[in-house]
Amino acid sequence: MPTFFERRQIVTPGDLLAEGTYITGENTYKENKKIYASRIGLVEYEDKKINVVALRAFYIPKVEDTVIGKIVEVGFNGWMVDIHSPYLALLRASDVLSRPFKPQKNDLSEVLDAGDLVIAKIIAYDRAHSPQLTVGEPGLGKITRGQVMKITPTKIPRVIGRKGSMISMIKQETGCHIILGHNGIILITGKRLEDEQLAMMAIHKIDEESHTTGLTDRISQMITKEKAKQKEEK
Amino acid sequence: MSKKPEKLIDKKGLRLDGRKPDELRQTKIEIGILSNAEGSAYIQQGKNKILAGVYGPRELHPKHLALPDRTVLRCRYHMAPFSVEERKSPAPSRREIELSKVIRESLETSIFLEYYPRTAIEVFIEVLQADGGTRCASITAASLALADAGIPMRDLVVACAAGKVDDTIVLDLMDTEDKMGTADVPVALMPNLNVITLLQMDGILTLEEFEKAVNLAVEGCRKIYAIQKEALKNKYVGVKEVDE
Numbered sequence: 212m213p214t215f216f217e218r219r220q221i222v223t224p225g226d227l228l229a230e231g232t233y234i235t236g237e238n239t240y241k242e243n244k245k246i247y248a249s250r251i252g253l254v255e256y257e258d259k260k261i262n263v264v265a266l267r268a269f270y271i272p273k274v275e276d277t278v279i280g281k282i283v284e285v286g287f288n289g290w291m292v293d294i295h296s297p298y299l300a301l302l303r304a305s306d307v308l309s310r311p312f313k314p315q316k317n318d319l320s321e322v323l324d325a326g327d328l329v330i331a332k333i334i335a336y337d338r339a340h341s342p343q344l345t346v347g348e349p350g351l352g353k354i355t356r357g358q359v360m361k362i363t364p365t366k367i368p369r370v371i372g373r374k375g376s377m378i379s380m381i382k383q384e385t386g387c388h389i390i391l392g393h394n395g396i397i398l399i400t401g402k403r404l405e406d407e408q409l410a411m412m413a414i415h416k417i418d419e420e421s422h423t424t425g426l427t428d429r430i431s432q433m434i435t436k437e438k439a440k441q442k443e444e445k
Numbered sequence: 446m447s448k449k450p451e452k453l454i455d456k457k458g459l460r461l462d463g464r465k466p467d468e469l470r471q472t473k474i475e476i477g478i479l480s481n482a483e484g485s486a487y488i489q490q491g492k493n494k495i496l497a498g499v500y501g502p503r504e505l506h507p508k509h510l511a512l513p514d515r516t517v518l519r520c521r522y523h524m525a526p527f528s529v530e531e532r533k534s535p536a537p538s539r540r541e542i543e544l545s546k547v548i549r550e551s552l553e554t555s556i557f558l559e560y561y562p563r564t565a566i567e568v569f570i571e572v573l574q575a576d577g578g579t580r581c582a583s584i585t586a587a588s589l590a591l592a593d594a595g596i597p598m599r600d601l602v603v604a605c606a607a608g609k610v611d612d613t614i615v616l617d618l619m620d621t622e623d624k625m626g627t628a629d630v631p632v633a634l635m636p637n638l639n640v641i642t643l644l645q646m647d648g649i650l651t652l653e654e655f656e657k658a659v660n661l662a663v664e665g666c667r668k669i670y671a672i673q674k675e676a677l678k679n680k681y682v683g684v685k686e687v688d689e
Contacts, residue, residue: 223677224592225600225637238597240557247637249557249597251677266681267484267595269502271561297502297564338562339513422681 218256221266222248228261236262253422266422270296270364270394272333272342277351279359279392280344282327287314290323292331292344295361295394300342302331307346328354330390330398350390357388357400358407362418364395369421370414377417377427384434385410409437453622454611460622462491466615469605469665474586474676476593482569484594486676488586491619492576497586498569499594505565515558517565520549522583524572544580551584551604551633551643557597566596577620578606584633584643585669592677602642603673604633605665607658609650614657616665630655632662636670 214229216222226248228239235241238250239261248254252263272278272294280300284291289303304312304319323329329344330351336342346352362370370391371378382389387401387410397414401407413430420426454460464470470491479485482498489495505511522545526535537545548570556566568590570583581604588602608618610626623629628648634641641663650658 221678221681223601223674224598225635227637240599242599242638247599249599250595251592251681265595267593269483269595297504297561299504 214256214261216254219253221251222254222263223251224249228254228263232259234260236260238263238265238268265365266363268363268365270294272296272298272300272336273393274333274336276333276393277330277390278333278344278394279328279330279354279390279396279398280394282323282325282329285320285323285325287319290319292329294342294344294392295364295396296342298341300331300333300344302329302344302346306344323353328359328398330354330392354398357398358411360397360399360411360414362395362397362414363421364393366418366421367391367393367395369426370397370417372427377430380427380431381410381413381434384431384438385413405441409434409441412437450621450625452611453625454613454615458613460610460615462619466613467661467664469617469668470619472669472672474589474672476589476676476680482590482594484590484592484596486586486589486593488582490578490582490585490617492574493572493579493582494574495579495582495586496571496573497583497590498571499566499587499590499596500569501566501594502561502564502596503567505563511563511565514562516556516561518549518553518556518558519565519567520545520552520570520587521568522548522570522572522580524575524579528572528575544583547643547645548580548584548587552587552591552602554640554642555588555598555600555602555635556591557599560597566591566594575620577618577623578631580604581606581631581633585673589673589677593680600635600637600640601670601673601677602633602635603666603670604631604643605662605669606631607662607665609648609654609658614654614661616661628654628658630658630662632659632666634663634666634670636667 229246248263250265252265255262278294280292280294282290283293292300294300331344331346333342334345385406387399390398399407399410473489475487484499486497526532568587572579584604607616608629610622628650630646633643
């Protein structure tokens with residue numbers, strides 16, 4: 212039962228990863244007892260399971276995920292939300308408005324209009340139906356201020372870091388409040404625009420260098436340096 | 446067109462551009478060069494210059510074309526008006542529509558279409574300069590663009606043509622050889638699975654010649670595959686072992 216790649220080695224779609232009684236993990240598939248990669252990424256072994264950590268991927272909705280999306284359409288009973296995935300998500304009016312509403316009387320665009328950004332949670336999704344969202348929990352709802360940025364969704368765990376080391380460091384250093392959407396969209400709210408920009412810069416760097424070692428330290432250094440530069444400018 | 450050459454292969458057995466019969470043209474591939482497309486690739490094969498861009502999976506419009514059990518793959522092969530010697534009308538010609546279909550079918554088998562029902566993946570191929578064998582170079586580039594877009598695939602697809610010119614079986618025909626030669630056999634291959642996804646023939650070959658041409662084309666595919674893979678990995682140079 213040989214494996215053909217070392218841990219953390221880069222593979223391309225179609226690369227033969229292993230033969231024999233291994234189990235397919237993420238971004239791999241099995242044919243004739245052979246396991247192949249289906250995306251470009253880095254190999255990871257987990258006992259008998261073989262994963263490929265994708266370097267390029269898009270967001271596929273999952274129940275319980277927090278996402279940040281943009282309203283693209285106001286309908287009679289709710290809104291269509293672009294959550295940066297292959298499918299548009301549905302946000303029902305009854306979920307947003309606590310009072311009963313009548314489509315004939317109430318104008319939904321007064322509550323949320325096309326172009327508005329919302330933080331929401333996915334409550335239902337399967338192959339046959341579009342994902343459904345809710346904003347009925349604390350911390351969810353319309354975004355009124357802050358900066359929004361996009362990164363590759365597979366890199367969200369890297370932004371969080373081991374046991375949240377990376378994200379808590381950025382929060383502490385910049386004094387910003389950061390919400391990570393599982394779909395790769397990030398909301399940053401801080402007291403000053405400079406703080407927000409600094410946090411964005413740090414996250415951009417993580418997105419670009421996600422596959423390198425000692426990143427937390429380098430990001431921390433970068434933030435300290437940028438802070439000193441900002442002080443000088445004043 | 447320039448003057449018609451009398452002989453396509455000289456006394457030494459070399460071709461018009463000095464290649465040996467089983468030699469490929471200079472091939473250069475780059476990945477991710479369009480920032481607005483989700484995946485992209487650019488290929489230069491001899492004088493061929495081709496761009497491929499990929500969007501999706503995303504909602505399909507018009508919606509009634511969407512399939513409930515899988516993704517719809519759409520493909521558009523288009524030649525720029527300045528891609529050939531005499532201006533080509535930018536409207537899609539009969540030939541371009543056919544090639545779009547042929548390319549789509551050769552890529553379809555490599556993608557896990559059933560993963561994302563009710564969506565569409567769109568592939569746009571733009572030929573900037575043509576010099577024979579554009580369908581093969583297009584497939585090679587489009588497959589890379591799909592991989593760059595993060596679409597799950599069984600294998601990369603790589604294509605190459607072989608043919609018969611002046612009674613010799615040659616690899617990777619260029620425009621003049623294609624037009625003056627006797628036959629042209631484009632082949633697309635999934636190199637790891639050893640599956641042929643496209644096989645066409647234009648011209649006349651005996652059974653033995655045909656077999657020889659296919660084998661030569663497959664060999665050529667494998668050579669291009671090495672370049673293709675290199676290009677894909679090159680985008681992530683510095684991706685090395687990380688202990689986290």
